[in-house]
Amino acid sequence: MVSLLNSSINLTLLPNASTQLGLYRHGQFRRNVIFYVRSEQVPSASNSPCQDSLARRQLLATGVTIASCFLLSRRTTSFAAETKKGFLSVTDKKDGYTFLYPFGWQEVVVEGQDKVFKDVIEPLESVSVNLIPTSKTDIRDFGPPQQIAETLIKKVLASPTQKTKLIEASEHDVDGRAYYTFEFVAQAPNYTRHALSTICIGNGKFYTLTTGSNERRWEKMKDRLKTVVDSFQIFSV
Template identity: 65%
Template sequence: MTASLRNSPAIHWTLFPNPNASSQVPQIGLPKPAFFPCSRRGLPFLVKAELTPAASTSTRQDRLGRRQVLSVGPITTWVSLLYSTSSSFAAEAKKGFLTVVDKKDGYSFLYPFGWQEVVIEGQDKVFKDVIEPLESVSVNMVPTIKQDIRDLGSPQEVAQALIKKVLVPPSQKSKLVEATEHDVDGKTYYTFEFVAQASNFTRHALGAISIGNGKFYTITTGANERRWGKMKDKLNTVIDSFKIFNV
């Protein structure tokens, strides 16, 4: 029941309207190990006013100094409360994750706190762990004239074709573990799990695909097989969080 993007006219002409465009779709492959500097986030600060007493300080200057200190106090409190409120709100949204909302292309998802954004040609968004380079999430889109992901085939057929043609380089062995279908707010998503084996590592990965805004969306995330047990819950959170909205 497997199908190939290369051999299926329905998939070929809807994902790649240009007959020559299929060869131009970038191999998403596994990212090469790389290290990137971690950015530091701003910390809450306190505003403090100090007055240096002079030998001939007047009573009026003393009163002015006291007013400056008193006026700074509420500012300090306001800044601290503002920072505290923002942090609490973010934590309540999903502890340990940050949110990406792309209002231009119409999608959103969560990624683990600490992953850094990097630029990879052919990908719309990529975030990865700087210590474990196989732990990453990427989003890609190609035009399509189809309105629903089910028009391309079953979850197993579409996932298998995508893995073989786009997500895994020809030099690696791949295996589709499972593929399922679910609806969110009236939109159909296919989610799937697969394994890609290279000569020196094995990557366990998850993906989700859907159609909207005239585009075929793909999000993939994964980790080294040796860390799959530790990372699978986080990676499932990333995939389950992926949503498409109209733009």
Template identity: 45%
Template sequence: MAIICQASSGQGRRQALEAAAVVAIGSLLPRAAAAKGYVPAKDQQDGYSFIYPFGWQEVSVTGQDVVYKDIIEPLESASVAVAATDKATVEDYGALGEVAKTFSEGVLTPKGQPVKVLGVNRRAGENGRIYFEFEFASKAPNYIRHALSTVTVANGKLYTLTTGANEKRWDKVKTDLSAIIKSFNVDDVVRT
């Protein structure tokens, strides 16, 4: 497939590249996601996939399986952590509210930062796997980070995807961040 993309006088190079990327990945994503400018991320070894906004770049962060960030707004990011577990399902960690509180206060934010859980949701994935989703805000010394997270268990591992932004930009990016969370899927990995 050849993609021809020209920037008109009112369109910048970035918009032209975004349009080309949307066309190129359109066959990999549902039409709604591709139309909005998302890029698929898939880790076949660990069995997870999700989408993130076009323009974000992958960065290396110790302790995370993968991290994508907006290069202009670095608090806007999505990260996946994968850890071994002896639990069979995410529900084995406790009730949804308890898990949201434990993860947001003790795992996903630095010690000493005040955290408030703003909402919780239980979702069944395409294969029936249960995902706990929650929204929270954590107060750092000079900003508030508004975040969304989803956790699930599969393949003897605990999977955590977290995305967020500065509270000041939340209203502008919450749709994109919600799309990231809703797109997170973990498949059973067959080891040979």
């Protein structure tokens, strides 16, 4: 069994170890790393080119039949329906992952994170994706879920000054690929964050998705956050 403490993953993550999506590092508040950007949304069926009269004429001019136009509209509708009500989807075709996040969260750029969405009013309500290279091909090569979860929480997902507690860790498979999912709390002097993470290996990368909220809002947010963490999947690129 390979210890994560002696692995290249741990050595790679620790120099950039951060908490609260990169806002804090070694107890310092980082004010210059967050930039709000416009998030992309799943196109709705109402934007189908077949429902636009000009586009319809252009399609017919190139020999596309009304039947084909109808089928295109049906496919667009089906695609939009795949996003759960109240959520938007993200698909990164370059790095090979997809997940859902609650409608209303905004995309921000955070140093050291591949993708971040957060609630601008409740900043502890967020989701982030981090990925680093690895030579391993299966998350189970690093050890059982509880062992890996405890190491990541203490060394990467929370600052050294926070008190952390692992609540639960489990393993599940999606299309033959193993994922570890765990729940934990990280207590700081002025707040406690209740979080969920899922980790997986694929495409030569170690993927970590983490979402959470302030403990005082956990009961209200937990179902939505579980939807986020359960929706995370990676695919071959």
